[in-house]
Amino acid sequence: MKVLVKVPATTANLGPGFDALGLALNLWNETEFVATNDRKIEVAIEGEGAGILPCDANNSIVDSALQIFDRAGKSCNGLRIRCLNRVPLGSGLGSSSAALLTGMLGANVLLGNPFTDEEILKLAIETEGHPDNVAPAMLGGLVASIVYEDRVISLKLPARANRSPIHVTIVLPDFDFPTKQARAILPKQVDRKDAIYNISRAVLVTEALRTGDLELLGKAMSDALHQPYRIPLIPGAQAAIDAAHHAGTAAVALSGAGPSLIAFSSKEDPAVGLAMKRAFEQAGLQSRTFELGTSYEGAEVTII
Amino acid sequence: MKVLVKVPATTANLGPGFDALGLALNLWNETEFVATNDRKIEVAIEGEGAGILPCDANNSIVDSALQIFDRAGKSCNGLRIRCLNRVPLGSGLGSSSAALLTGMLGANVLLGNPFTDEEILKLAIETEGHPDNVAPAMLGGLVASIVYEDRVISLKLPARANRSPIHVTIVLPDFDFPTKQARAILPKQVDRKDAIYNISRAVLVTEALRTGDLELLGKAMSDALHQPYRIPLIPGAQAAIDAAHHAGTAAVALSGAGPSLIAFSSKEDPAVGLAMKRAFEQAGLQSRTFELGTSYEGAEVTII
Numbered sequence: 342m343k344v345l346v347k348v349p350a351t352t353a354n355l356g357p358g359f360d361a362l363g364l365a366l367n368l369w370n371e372t373e374f375v376a377t378n379d380r381k382i383e384v385a386i387e388g389e390g391a392g393i394l395p396c397d398a399n400n401s402i403v404d405s406a407l408q409i410f411d412r413a414g415k416s417c418n419g420l421r422i423r424c425l426n427r428v429p430l431g432s433g434l435g436s437s438s439a440a441l442l443t444g445m446l447g448a449n450v451l452l453g454n455p456f457t458d459e460e461i462l463k464l465a466i467e468t469e470g471h472p473d474n475v476a477p478a479m480l481g482g483l484v485a486s487i488v489y490e491d492r493v494i495s496l497k498l499p500a501r502a503n504r505s506p507i508h509v510t511i512v513l514p515d516f517d518f519p520t521k522q523a524r525a526i527l528p529k530q531v532d533r534k535d536a537i538y539n540i541s542r543a544v545l546v547t548e549a550l551r552t553g554d555l556e557l558l559g560k561a562m563s564d565a566l567h568q569p570y571r572i573p574l575i576p577g578a579q580a581a582i583d584a585a586h587h588a589g590t591a592a593v594a595l596s597g598a599g600p601s602l603i604a605f606s607s608k609e610d611p612a613v614g615l616a617m618k619r620a621f622e623q624a625g626l627q628s629r630t631f632e633l634g635t636s637y638e639g640a641e642v643t644i645i
Numbered sequence: 646m647k648v649l650v651k652v653p654a655t656t657a658n659l660g661p662g663f664d665a666l667g668l669a670l671n672l673w674n675e676t677e678f679v680a681t682n683d684r685k686i687e688v689a690i691e692g693e694g695a696g697i698l699p700c701d702a703n704n705s706i707v708d709s710a711l712q713i714f715d716r717a718g719k720s721c722n723g724l725r726i727r728c729l730n731r732v733p734l735g736s737g738l739g740s741s742s743a744a745l746l747t748g749m750l751g752a753n754v755l756l757g758n759p760f761t762d763e764e765i766l767k768l769a770i771e772t773e774g775h776p777d778n779v780a781p782a783m784l785g786g787l788v789a790s791i792v793y794e795d796r797v798i799s800l801k802l803p804a805r806a807n808r809s810p811i812h813v814t815i816v817l818p819d820f821d822f823p824t825k826q827a828r829a830i831l832p833k834q835v836d837r838k839d840a841i842y843n844i845s846r847a848v849l850v851t852e853a854l855r856t857g858d859l860e861l862l863g864k865a866m867s868d869a870l871h872q873p874y875r876i877p878l879i880p881g882a883q884a885a886i887d888a889a890h891h892a893g894t895a896a897v898a899l900s901g902a903g904p905s906l907i908a909f910s911s912k913e914d915p916a917v918g919l920a921m922k923r924a925f926e927q928a929g930l931q932s933r934t935f936e937l938g939t940s941y942e943g944a945e946v947t948i949i
Contacts, residue, residue, distance in 0.1 A: 361845035485848045489864045496861070498852055529837055536840035536870060540847045541665035544789045547848050548802055557800070560793045566840060 351435035353473035357542035363477035374447035377419030405444030433597035435474030481639030523598035535565035555591035577624025584616035655739035657777035661846035667781035678751035681723030709748030737901035739778030785943030827902035839869035859895035881928025888920035
């Protein structure tokens with residue numbers, strides 16, 4: 342049996358929706374799983390991470406796949422995995438969540454689906470430690486999550502952005518900004534007024550994505566809780582944000598914890614990405630641009 | 646010319662939407678304005694505040710009406726005002742915002758509408774210092790507000806609650822808890838995790854009111870930023886919240902800064918109000934119960 346797992350890139354936070362909102366993007370990792378009996382684990386990687394990511398049991402797709410075998414009380418007699426990776430690593434586009442979900446979903450199907458999708462999502466959130474990227478990668482669309490009675494509730498919110506897609510330009514500078522570091526620099530205490538600042542804006546960002554109102558998105562997509570600390574640590578990022586606005590984009594935010602930036606526009610306009618790219622160049626950083634839409638669909642598993 | 650101004654009660658915060666969300670309720674102050682030429686200002690008050698509120702130039706409706714005369718560069722030659730007040734004072738139901746808007750809207754019509762509704766809302770927000778109650782009282786429905794480039798943007802959000810009303814039980818204990826005091830006790834700094842706690846919940850409270858999903862409302866309507874500080878200062882309030890849940894209500898929050906509590910249910914059930922009333926009684930407080938719906942309509946002005 343051969344299984345194909347598709348998992349999308351995701352952008353978390355969306356400005357004020359810090360640790361609360363996440364959105365799926367139409368950039369997909371595609372991974373083929375074949376169960377073998379040769380007691381070997383083989384991983385072949387094409388695209389993002391090829392030549393960098395481990396191809397043995399240290400590979401994180403393998404790791405999460407084996408976690409599912411374990412949980413199901415089954416042993417793995419061999420696995421051949423072929424990855425076509427499109428989500429760049431360490432970029433703020435949810436590549437680690439995508440790998441985690443990919444392994445879990447692939448193994449679950451190989452085992453005959455001992456776990457429901459809901460259980461897989463719960464396990465993935467537990468393993469990742471937060472639902473920010475895992476939940477929209479699984480569910481698609483715009484997702485808000487809360488913990489209620491020790492259980493994560495992730496709700497897919499209606500978002501016009503998903504049906505009549507808002508155009509999204511991601512610019513990823515060649516700069517190492519690990520999520521751990523991006524989190525460690527945040528103060529444990531914040532001004533009450535900054536908390537309030539984000540609350541009302543997160544509500545309006547959600548409303549703007551629901552109705553496709555880019556003007557509202559532009560007004561609401563600012564943040565007082567994480568971006569002011571993170572953006573100054575990424576060379577050129579503030580200049581790139583200013584340049585994107587100047588080039589006519591409606592709204593810009595740090596994608597997840599960065600270092601990539603996400604700009605929202607009514608249609609694709611190369612000027613936006615170019616302006617951001619130049620700003621990073623002036624700060625001495627090369628960058629890559631991804632012109633994307635949002636995705637209403639989440640992870641997909643097909644037996645082929 | 647006689648002018649009738651109707652302004653609804655409002656509930657602000659809605660749990661996690663601290664200083665961000667407000668909702669209009671179908672409990673109305675009705676006020677008649679007559680312009681006279683006798684250089685007298687007369688105020689007659691029936692209902693809430695009768696015998697307590699000043700009936701001269703110190704009355705806050707008069708005060709805000711005269712502010713509009715001033716702004717329009719006109720002098721007031723006399724005013725006769727008759728108030729039928731239904732919104733209780735100092736309760737957390739927006740009575741001061743209602744009075745402010747009433748005076749401004751009444752005077753504006755008497756003057757031939759020199760100001761647009763938008764300008765009146767802006768003036769009222771400036772005078773009140775925040776949009777929490779003024780904006781939903783003016784616009785009706787569920788409203789979120791942000792400040793953008795020194796300007797308040799108040800957006801009426803779609804809320805199923807407004808068309809197929811969710812039932813609301815307000816229990817107002819006989820306890821003096823001025824908004825100023827309720828604000829002064831809040832810490833200026835909060836834990837980052839508490840800010841995040843509220844962000845995702847405010848998004849989901851908005852979504853629950855949009856879809857009428859009371860189960861979601863119950864899961865999302867908790868708060869880490871103001872209620873934990875305010876509720877312990879209102880005798881019996883925590884017990885009343887617990888009692889309301891026990892009696893089967895879906896969600897309970899402090900209405901505005903209190904002291905009233907607001908419980909949301911699918912239909913009117915006297916058991917909810919009764920349970921809350923008893924809890925306050927056991928803490929030594931008498932209380933009043935209001936069984937209400939939400940209102941999709943905001944302030945209304947009629948020339949009669």
